[in-house]
Amino acid sequence: QVQLVESGGGVVQPGASLRLSCVASGFTFSRFGMHWVRQAPGRGLEWLTLIRYDGTIQYYADSVKGRFTISRDDSKSTLYLQMNGLRADDTAVYYCARPDESCSNTACHFPYWGQGTLVTVSS
Amino acid sequence: EIVLTQSPATLSLSPGERATLSCRASESIYIYLAWYQQKPGQAPRLLIYDASNRATGIPARFSGSGSGTNFTLTISSLEPEDFAIYYCQQRSSWPPVTFGGGTKVEIK
Secondary structure (H helix, E strand, C coil): CCEEEEECCEEECCCCCEEEEEEEECCCHHHCCEEEEEECCCCCEEEEEEECCCCCCEEECCCCCCCEEEEEEHHHCEEEEEECCCCHHHCEEEEEEECCHHHCCCCCCCCEECCCEEEEECC | CCCEEEECCEEEECCCCCEEEEEEECCCCCCCEEEEEECCCCCCEEEEECCCEECCCCCCCEEEEEECCEEEEEECCCCHHHCCEEEEEECCCCCCCEECCCEEEEEC
């Protein structure tokens, strides 16, 4: 069965960097584009970024463009989110999400989510 | 950016009642709308995709309808486990993929 396991969250100060990881299993990771979505405490869901299956193209929400970088290592079935210049409003649970097979390398709906990893940005 | 507006913000109903949730898009998104259920401390769960298709394992009491700018999620008879927050999401015009602000279905 499909599993996504995020890690790397924690408490950091404003301006710091953090790298999140998402280890995937139960499917052929290299065939799928992958996404990050976050949720601030008590708030709704915010899509952040997509990386295509081959890693050649990435898309970002304006709120993180230029600060966050998505990448992947297919040999490790792992998705990453490098977060630089963190701000208080980046405090959230960060989820990786796998799209449906029918739209796996474009904007899509998400049948599979990890459990999330909490990032807290505070001085 | 396409804005999704969900209404009402909160729906207070009793088990066994029918729930009707609305999601309105700021411009046409054709049928490219999904619905999710989220319970406290859990990841979202896909219920409906492409406006009216139930995801794998989703009970038949959940149904979706609509196209263009107006969409509806209906829960025909609320079960105790259905009290949660529901989000809509569009994939028609992106980036970014966008989500609605959510509707909380609470026990009356």
